[in-house]
Amino acid sequence: MGVPVVEAVGVTKRFGATVALREAGITVEAGESHALVGRNGAGKSTLVSLLTGLQQPDAGSIRFAGEPAPAVGDTAAWRGKVACVYQRSTVVPDLTVAENLFLNRQSVNRQSSNRQGGSALRPIRWRALRARAAELLAEYGVDVDPGARIARLTVEQRQFVEIARALSFGARFIVLDEPTAKLDARGIERLFAKLRELQAQGVAFLFISHHLQEVYDLCTRVTVFRDARHILTAPVAELGHDALVEAMTGESGAPAPAGTVGMVRAGRSDAGRGAALLEVDGLTLPGSFADVSLTVCAGEVVGLAGATASGCVQLGETVAGLHRPRGGRIAVGGRGLRPGDIPAALSAGVGFVPEDRHLQGLVANRSVAENATLTVTDQLGPYGTVLPARTRAFARRMIDDLDIRTPDAVTPVAALSGGNQQKVVVARALATEPRVLVAIRPTNGVDVKSKEFLLGRFRRHADEGHAALIVSDELDDLRGCDRVVAMFHGRVAAEFPAGWSDDQVVAAMEGLTTSEQHETKERSAHGGHD
Amino acid sequence: NRGSSTGSSSAAAGKPAIGIDLPRADSDFWNSYAQYLRGDISSQALNTLPISSSQNDITKLVANVQVFENTGAKAIVMAPQDTGAIASTLDQLAAKNIPVVSVDTRPDKGKVYMVVRADNRAYGTKACQFLGQQLHGKGKVAEFEGDLTSVNGRDRSEAFASCMKQNFPGIQVFPLTTNWDGSVASSKLQTTLAQNPDLNGIYMQAGGVFLQPTLALLQQKGLLKPAGTPGHITIISNDGIPQEFDAIRKGQIDATISQPADLYAKYALFYAEAAAAGKTFQPGPTDHGSTIIQLPNGLEDQLPAPLVTKANVDDKSLWGNSVTG
Amino acid sequence: MAATTDAGSTASGAAAPSAATATAAAPTGRRIDLARYRDLSLVPVLLVLGVIGFIVSPAFLTSANLLGVAQQSTELSLLVLGEALILITGKMDLSLESTIGVGPVVAMWLVLPSHGGRFQGLGLLPTWTAIPLCLLTGALIGAVNGFLILKLRLNGFIVTLGGLTMLRGLQVALSQGQSIVEVPNSFLYLGETSWLGAPAAVWICLVLFAVGGAALAWLRHGRALYAIGGNAEAARTAGIRVDRITWSVLVVGSVLAAFAGVLYTGHYGSISADQGSGWIFQVFAATVIGGVSLNGGKGTLFGALTGVLTLQLVVNVMTLAGVPPLWNQFLNGAIIIVALVISRYASGEKQE
Amino acid sequence: MAATTDAGSTASGAAAPSAATATAAAPTGRRIDLARYRDLSLVPVLLVLGVIGFIVSPAFLTSANLLGVAQQSTELSLLVLGEALILITGKMDLSLESTIGVGPVVAMWLVLPSHGGRFQGLGLLPTWTAIPLCLLTGALIGAVNGFLILKLRLNGFIVTLGGLTMLRGLQVALSQGQSIVEVPNSFLYLGETSWLGAPAAVWICLVLFAVGGAALAWLRHGRALYAIGGNAEAARTAGIRVDRITWSVLVVGSVLAAFAGVLYTGHYGSISADQGSGWIFQVFAATVIGGVSLNGGKGTLFGALTGVLTLQLVVNVMTLAGVPPLWNQFLNGAIIIVALVISRYASGEKQE
Numbered sequence A: 001m002g003v004p005v006v007e008a009v010g011v012t013k014r015f016g017a018t019v020a021l022r023e024a025g026i027t028v029e030a031g032e033s034h035a036l037v038g039r040n041g042a043g044k045s046t047l048v049s050l051l052t053g054l055q056q057p058d059a060g061s062i063r064f065a066g067e068p069a070p071a072v073g074d075t076a077a078w079r080g081k082v083a084c085v086y087q088r089s090t091v092v093p094d095l096t097v098a099e100n101l102f103l104n105r106q107s108v109n110r111q112s113s114n115r116q117g118g119s120a121l122r123p124i125r126w127r128a129l130r131a132r133a134a135e136l137l138a139e140y141g142v143d144v145d146p147g148a149r150i151a152r153l154t155v156e157q158r159q160f161v162e163i164a165r166a167l168s169f170g171a172r173f174i175v176l177d178e179p180t181a182k183l184d185a186r187g188i189e190r191l192f193a194k195l196r197e198l199q200a201q202g203v204a205f206l207f208i209s210h211h212l213q214e215v216y217d218l219c220t221r222v223t224v225f226r227d228a229r230h231i232l233t234a235p236v237a238e239l240g241h242d243a244l245v246e247a248m249t250g251e252s253g254a255p256a257p258a259g260t261v262g263m264v265r266a267g268r269s270d271a272g273r274g275a276a277l278l279e280v281d282g283l284t285l286p287g288s289f290a291d292v293s294l295t296v297c298a299g300e301v302v303g304l305a306g307a308t309a310s311g312c313v314q315l316g317e318t319v320a321g322l323h324r325p326r327g328g329r330i331a332v333g334g335r336g337l338r339p340g341d342i343p344a345a346l347s348a349g350v351g352f353v354p355e356d357r358h359l360q361g362l363v364a365n366r367s368v369a370e371n372a373t374l375t376v377t378d379q380l381g382p383y384g385t386v387l388p389a390r391t392r393a394f395a396r397r398m399i400d401d402l403d404i405r406t407p408d409a410v411t412p413v414a415a416l417s418g419g420n421q422q423k424v425v426v427a428r429a430l431a432t433e434p435r436v437l438v439a440i441r442p443t444n445g446v447d448v449k450s451k452e453f454l455l456g457r458f459r460r461h462a463d464e465g466h467a468a469l470i471v472s473d474e475l476d477d478l479r480g481c482d483r484v485v486a487m488f489h490g491r492v493a494a495e496f497p498a499g500w501s502d503d504q505v506v507a508a509m510e511g512l513t514t515s516e517q518h519e520t521k522e523r524s525a526h527g528g529h530d
Numbered sequence B: 001n002r003g004s005s006t007g008s009s010s011a012a013a014g015k016p017a018i019g020i021d022l023p024r025a026d027s028d029f030w031n032s033y034a035q036y037l038r039g040d041i042s043s044q045a046l047n048t049l050p051i052s053s054s055q056n057d058i059t060k061l062v063a064n065v066q067v068f069e070n071t072g073a074k075a076i077v078m079a080p081q082d083t084g085a086i087a088s089t090l091d092q093l094a095a096k097n098i099p100v101v102s103v104d105t106r107p108d109k110g111k112v113y114m115v116v117r118a119d120n121r122a123y124g125t126k127a128c129q130f131l132g133q134q135l136h137g138k139g140k141v142a143e144f145e146g147d148l149t150s151v152n153g154r155d156r157s158e159a160f161a162s163c164m165k166q167n168f169p170g171i172q173v174f175p176l177t178t179n180w181d182g183s184v185a186s187s188k189l190q191t192t193l194a195q196n197p198d199l200n201g202i203y204m205q206a207g208g209v210f211l212q213p214t215l216a217l218l219q220q221k222g223l224l225k226p227a228g229t230p231g232h233i234t235i236i237s238n239d240g241i242p243q244e245f246d247a248i249r250k251g252q253i254d255a256t257i258s259q260p261a262d263l264y265a266k267y268a269l270f271y272a273e274a275a276a277a278g279k280t281f282q283p284g285p286t287d288h289g290s291t292i293i294q295l296p297n298g299l300e301d302q303l304p305a306p307l308v309t310k311a312n313v314d315d316k317s318l319w320g321n322s323v324t325g
Numbered sequence C, D: 001m002a003a004t005t006d007a008g009s010t011a012s013g014a015a016a017p018s019a020a021t022a023t024a025a026a027p028t029g030r031r032i033d034l035a036r037y038r039d040l041s042l043v044p045v046l047l048v049l050g051v052i053g054f055i056v057s058p059a060f061l062t063s064a065n066l067l068g069v070a071q072q073s074t075e076l077s078l079l080v081l082g083e084a085l086i087l088i089t090g091k092m093d094l095s096l097e098s099t100i101g102v103g104p105v106v107a108m109w110l111v112l113p114s115h116g117g118r119f120q121g122l123g124l125l126p127t128w129t130a131i132p133l134c135l136l137t138g139a140l141i142g143a144v145n146g147f148l149i150l151k152l153r154l155n156g157f158i159v160t161l162g163g164l165t166m167l168r169g170l171q172v173a174l175s176q177g178q179s180i181v182e183v184p185n186s187f188l189y190l191g192e193t194s195w196l197g198a199p200a201a202v203w204i205c206l207v208l209f210a211v212g213g214a215a216l217a218w219l220r221h222g223r224a225l226y227a228i229g230g231n232a233e234a235a236r237t238a239g240i241r242v243d244r245i246t247w248s249v250l251v252v253g254s255v256l257a258a259f260a261g262v263l264y265t266g267h268y269g270s271i272s273a274d275q276g277s278g279w280i281f282q283v284f285a286a287t288v289i290g291g292v293s294l295n296g297g298k299g300t301l302f303g304a305l306t307g308v309l310t311l312q313l314v315v316n317v318m319t320l321a322g323v324p325p326l327w328n329q330f331l332n333g334a335i336i337i338v339a340l341v342i343s344r345y346a347s348g349e350k351q352e
């Protein structure tokens, strides 16, 4: 195979007391597409920051094509060797799409468009830049005005801008850290098509994802990290799903893989349903959804499926009081909710897991305990006081309950890995013991085991006589639901009782109400392998 | 610069300690005052505590005074630029029998042993009279006021305004507030000149701040004609710093009122010594050509503030002609 | 921003927690997390200043001197208290520096008789209402600031900068630029009296700081300030009434500033027309070197208080040391920078 | 700060394109992105002021008056130019207000003879080096600020606040608190001369703003400022040398301030000891009402320039209108707030 494009040997990285990587290593051969998997906090993103020159390893060495890596800080040299789609957003929100795509190489002309920089004095030709940006975006089927500010784009469009930018450097080695987490099915399809095209040209990838199916679809070899260590590297074909999960978790006889999460719901039937806890009646939010009605009963977990533009996220947010609807009614336990009033929704018993944990879910510099108890500060002491002892006790309970991996309850939540941060947001929502839990993409960025765990937790919450509404476009999230309501373009398109097939739901989400569609194969494969 | 605090030589050891606070370090006038103080302290071998500066901030002044109190001052010389907010401090010092000499400003309330100052109202009136006579009672005059919250500025403005109204109703006055800032004065004068190209006179309440910016502006506008030539703008300034005298000699400005920095320093120390020694004074004329008047809260020695024109600008007795450095 | 702490990490490395095993997390608890003590980072600075003061002059460690420093700190510290609350909530209010002056002036204007004294008021209300009126003026100013910032969504920094100029102008206009000396005794009392051998103002400040600190630490609405300052949107989705609380904080800050005006008036015996002028820089300096972040969500009142004391002690020690007036300001600035450096290394944390 | 969603913004959110449905993307293109025009938001304010000025006095629209306003704006506008660059990069520098004074004083101290004049320099260097020395002093100050902020990771606001005090103190100490009147002619020339009927300083400022604006609009390194201010981490990953560029910007800002000091000296004929004192508020006001964000990454030099002109025109119109001195400051503040409101509604954008 020749020299590997990148080789990290014995790298160690510490953050204070936390060892994020301990003598770990990875080797990516030229032209190979290599998967890196591991549970939340296993050290994947840390490895990425070392491989792309953002941080310096405490020990160990990194070589590109046999040569030592450039000095940290010489970013230009790094960009020539490796491009990266980072897990956290690296766009500048107030600049245009075109400029973000060609940041720091705006004035380079087409012939040498791969390189960094260019003459510092060559003026930028904006029209040409926009044209090039439009071309580049067209390759990914993303239709946005290159002159629009990034801040006005959807999360998914932003992600495509990041992907397009990384891939356009022309590097021979590209790192993608959970690139699919923010994409919907079609987006993933387009991304994979593009990646395969580049792969055919001999570009090597390091691909990180918590969707193991994607690993099987795209990659040839896989490396597993666990507890900051390298566990194994093997050809994908030789490693079955169970073996892979076992390597990640370190638990043999790994139970329920992703596809069988639904098993948790063993033996439920309509007979178990109680009174209607959440009633949505003719709800309308202009521009998002119109005349939506929906009921969730006690003991029930209902899935709300829909693509980005379906309005299902806004529906969930409206129930939680984030938006004031134009018409219609929301009732919890029979009592009408004051529209657009979050505290009212909260006190009526609505718990809410917001879509974007960084933006809406977490106060990054405050402790895990404080974040987890943010919604229940009225229960932590008499007369409006918040007693530290009770806060800590409460937080410890949530930490145990949700299996949050954190050094301790007073650690700032920013120091947790992405998946564990997500669990803190879930903890915050469950803390109020809500009668109705509204969770938007609750397993965003969470590893397989934790995903299973969280979904099981929602089920348990319902079993305790509450109701849960899970808004998601990931079939894995919906598999455990008693019912799935699919939305398309702001309307309820269909409703499926338990036992639905992937094809049906995907078709409904894409606005195809007939179920004989074949083109949806890809999506269903993505969701429900095994 | 050092050495301000080293007046306490062996000769000074037995003398009562005097605490001195300077109101600010960034103005020409007060720096001259500080220089005279230092000169007098060393020539008379006085015992002074380290000299402090309150940077035009009354709270710093009070803090500094408190330090004087705690380090054994027998008399205090200060120049409170805020004449109201010093009241309770004066009461406090009076309770401890520490006499206070206030330089340049007259505290509104609270006991003072002696106020050493020239009469700021007289400045305004003198300036008004000078301009009125030069302009023969008609024309347009711009007036650079200081900060509206400064007593001295206010006294000058009020006296100037009432004198103008009474004696020279034919003169139109444009009062311009400047916060004692030369660039603000310059820009407002520029605007006033655009509106009234026929401006005849300027009264600036502080030469140290306004002189150079004004001259620079007039120069640029071609309006800096020597006194006596047609189109000359009659200018009277206030302070008596050497630069003003130079300008008078060159005919750029016509007059200034010499605010006697040397006498301020000399008599501030004189009265502080006398106070520490327990002497008392009575209202009435003094031996140095001034008058002591009775105030509700103490005495005030009103030092003479001569009008300086081309005629007497070379008078050696004017402090502006003898300033060192 | 990234809180990298490296001291001792090697030693603890072996026992370091693994992300996958919860029990392994324990060692972190034992290590001293310096970042948590950023509120104490000025304590070494204060100690250094104390030692210098002691060396420089025997008068430094007398109770008269130290109580003097404490009393001189009172008015500034109330502004700092208000500003710290506002900054923690993620806002800014520059107009506090004018509120300290305009509050008392408005009160006097309403209660003092329209003839007789040098200052002519309206004489609308009885004299005893002076303090309530002053506080009310403060509340009104805070409410207007809140309206402009929260309802009209104007930039807080600039709105309150405009407010600063306008209110100072209002004060000059109402008082005609003069100090108001004939202030009713009720208004002077708090600022000039002593309780138990220390100025009443010092006690009052201590109580207010303690109350504020306790509220931030143990009250629901107090804790909400950190959440709002840290991430307002996350606070909102957690059911915190962000706008309402922010508005209250702005009002409280202005009321504190107006109250500082009451103490100031009693302390210095009159209401001067430029009362508080130029203080806002000091307020920010004290608050920020005390560990409160300009970006919101961080800091404590205790830290802010050490900030005030640091600034005041610097002035006190410099006066005692007899620094030549010409070098006074230079040293003052230099010491602030040195204090920053000490506190940065004492807390081990980068300041953002 | 808080991105509160109401019905209106949701509507646009939902109408926003989804990548999945290509056709839905169109609306973004068609809707007018008002935020792009925030730099023009003061233009209506300037027009209103112009009309008022025209009504108030016939002298307003004379070239003498307008050129006067332009000239009075020069020094402030250079500070604003520097501060705008620094703010766009996401930093702050308060010490510019002292640099404008200390730069010239240091230069004079080095070139003026040690005896003869009232001000005693060292006379180390020939007179013609005065301007280069002044600029060099500025560069040095910027470099030190950069060191403290970028290497020691101190908080920029407070470091430069300390720097402001220290440098002002240095100026007072070096100049012994006096104005320096005997300034070499080479140093005065630029500030006092006229080219083509307008003050040279006005031309110089226009050129500098044009050069700066062009660099920000069309040069890679200029665009890097927006990237750094908007998201420093993203800029770093894009290969921009964040620290190096930020440092350069701090140096450029201070050099501009020192150069403003040269113009100031020529304009006002001497170096006064409190040159520039208190200007930093004006600098921030002008920059921010001109549309530059205090949080970095937003704004243009053109906007900042309109900010300066607005502030200066307000003073000009008030002087022409003969506003009573007592109400001057009040009106000034009130007008700033009104201008903010107008520009907020003209740009249609919330100010954060």
Ligand SMILES: Nc1ncnc2c1ncn2[C@@H]1O[C@H](COP(=O)(O)OP(=O)(O)OP(=O)(O)O)[C@@H](O)[C@H]1O
Pocket: A015, A016, A018, A019, A020, A038, A039, A040, A041, A042, A043, A044, A045, A046, A047, A087, A415, A416, A417, A418, A419, A420, A445, A447, C002, C003, C019
């Ligand atoms: N800057 C940092 N400071 C402190 N701890 C950190 C830092 N960065 C990472 N860590 C810690 O290092 C460990 C590894 O984190 P990393 O982000 O690499 O995990 P990951 O494998 O990418 O997880 P995820 O799947 O959730 O994204 C975690 O325990 C995390 O808390």
Ligand SMILES: Nc1ncnc2c1ncn2[C@@H]1O[C@H](COP(=O)(O)OP(=O)(O)OP(=O)(O)O)[C@@H](O)[C@H]1O
Pocket: A045, A087, A088, A089, A178, A358, A414, A415, A416, A417, A418, A419, A445, C001, C002, C003
């Ligand atoms: N200020 C910080 N202090 C400690 N650790 C940090 C800090 N900032 C980032 N990290 C670490 O960097 C890693 C990556 O951060 P990031 O926020 O991208 O988490 P993420 O999962 O994994 O985010 P997302 O999946 O939502 O994009 C995390 O493991 C986190 O622990």
Ligand SMILES: [Mg+2]
Pocket: A044, A045, A046, A087, A418
């Ligand atoms: Mg990660």
Ligand SMILES: [Mg+2]
Pocket: A087, A178, A417, A418, A419, A445, A446
């Ligand atoms: Mg993650």
